[in-house]
Amino acid sequence: MPSRKIPRATAKRLPVYYRYLNVLLNANKHRVSSTELSEAVQVDSATIRRDFSYFGELGKRGYGYDVESLLKFFRGILNQDKLTSVALVGVGSLGSALMNYNFHQSTNLRISAAFDPKPELANTIKSGIPVYPAAELEKQIKEQQIDAAILTVPGEKSQEVTDQLVAAGVHGILNFTPVRLSVPKNVQVQNIDLTNELQTLIYFIESNKAREEE
Amino acid sequence: MPSRKIPRATAKRLPVYYRYLNVLLNANKHRVSSTELSEAVQVDSATIRRDFSYFGELGKRGYGYDVESLLKFFRGILNQDKLTSVALVGVGSLGSALMNYNFHQSTNLRISAAFDPKPELANTIKSGIPVYPAAELEKQIKEQQIDAAILTVPGEKSQEVTDQLVAAGVHGILNFTPVRLSVPKNVQVQNIDLTNELQTLIYFIESNKAREEE
């Protein structure tokens, strides 16, 4: 039902488009051109048209794109037409913050189960999400047919927990630990390394300064 | 003292290399080849050699790279030879988690000031970091000569706060809000959009499944 092979760079922009289309809908706009979109999402208009074109001829020449139908289309592409349940493993301070984070408000995603080995957390409810002991990980993930997990455990535990997640049938991991996980090739990993991001930012700032001093 | 123009993709990998070199140092390894490094950091060995070569001839043919001297070199490149102070604006649950996050352990970075408009937080200390009222933002940033800020305010406030940060002299922002900030071109922004990351992950999982069913 979707289409051929979508470039990775395009896939990463889809949520950006999707979000802005929702903004337009709420503002009661019915049409939008690639140029208008371009300004709002800071992506070149030709790139936007190219991105859209991977999915077919979604616009009308001389007119632009119909907000509602485009939104409806992307809703399907991004699996936003059904609720997706996600697990979170590691209820430390970052994990807790993410449990409290409102993914659900803007998307059809929710964290439906959290796991942590600390006995005092077992079988409690945090930010409306049940917290299970680590031992129940496989059972719950299978029962709830969870496909994706957010990994916020300490780095030393991350590979071990990953193996358990994979064994339980998870196909994607959003990895907040600095460890490069090894997973079978049918499992997706997206790394979010906060230290690296901050370090890179500092690097760019400093090299920018150096460049300006010329 | 550094060198010419480093490609963006290379710059983003520098912290990854840096971290692993520290691991090697702690493990008392004195030399490493691009092939060994490649396995650990999951980057092609030719890419690693190319990356390093932007900074000069850092290795010895037939031998590899000397861990200690490479580390020393990258320490300079990544400004890890001096302490860098960073501000955090928006002490919500994500902000609090980041204040508690141990950037400082693995790098020479620390959050030295946090800001929040909530009166009950003003002039308290959280996770060892002083929290100032929003009104003191410009004053503190200037006094502490802070160059980079972590932005964890609600999306609606983000542009306003960004303008204040820029006015106060900040040159880089790690933006956790979904808003695409507009900043002067001498200011760096790195976006970390958690909702997008999760949505993209789900997209990849689903399209992988679709591909496997063939």
Add this chain to the structure above:
DNA sequence: TAGATTGTTAATCGATTAACAATC
């Protein structure tokens, strides 16, 4: 028809990688 904007061709750019001469 005149004006606007798409979808796509072709050019360009940036990043990755295979392969190997240089050399420790």
Add this chain to the structure above:
DNA sequence: TAGATTGTTAATCGATTAACAATC
């Protein structure tokens, strides 16, 4: 010298973008 591994050339790949014919 023989073996190993770099640094770099050249090829390839993937992503971006200018430009414009197609067409609403």
